[in-house]
Amino acid sequence: MERPHIARGRPEPPNRSATYGCICVILRLRDGLRTGDVFVPLRRPGHHLYTPEQRAPRRSEYCRLAGKPPSAAEALEQGKEELHAALEERTAD
Template sequence: MSRLIAANAGATVRLPKDHGHLRLLEGSYTYIRQFAPKVLKAVRFKGGTEAQPLIAALEILRELNASGARTVPDKAPTLSVPARWQGYLDEAAAKGDATAYRHYRELCVLLALRDGLRSGDVYMPGSRRYNNPETYLFKPAQWVTHRAEFCRLVGKSPMRRRRCRW
């Protein structure tokens, strides 16, 4: 048993779920703070129902930046924080380190915003690159005029509803 205890004592500490990437990014926090509050103040983001927790987190972040508050309010939801980063927030909260909690919280929201923009879950109205994906689809009235041509291109009959379900 003593050999097992000695072997376990030399074991390395396990890495977080993201292998320490968020902690590395926290080293660039002061650089990110140079532009992130200005971007959040100037740009409004929208999204579908899946993105609403992230939109709410962005609003809280805007309020914190506008008021100059340094601590995240207790009522702030953590639904927009992915599980791979939740450990950082839990660790900072357990230590009572409000500064680290704010840093990790802000980084989590900004990274989630980046991912949401890339996936199309979050969009910026009026943007060319990050516009609402629904604007690229046909409206029902437009589809009626294009349906026959589309069915011809894919080799389906537009008259038989079973074969061409679009």
């Protein structure tokens, strides 16, 4: 089967890309949640959220599993370092 868009040196149309399809679904779901066309029932509002007292003892374990520091200042610094490393890697190519 001939694919004329490739023969002419053009990229494949986005509607044939699985990534593009996933993005479309996510965006439509987001829009539906915002407009109320999509509804996710909960047993009671906020039942899935921790109170600050419940969250505090879990923070260190979550941060350990996620590989992130528990302090916001440390997390920001780590994020900056990761960003700079990624930018240097990108410009080196």
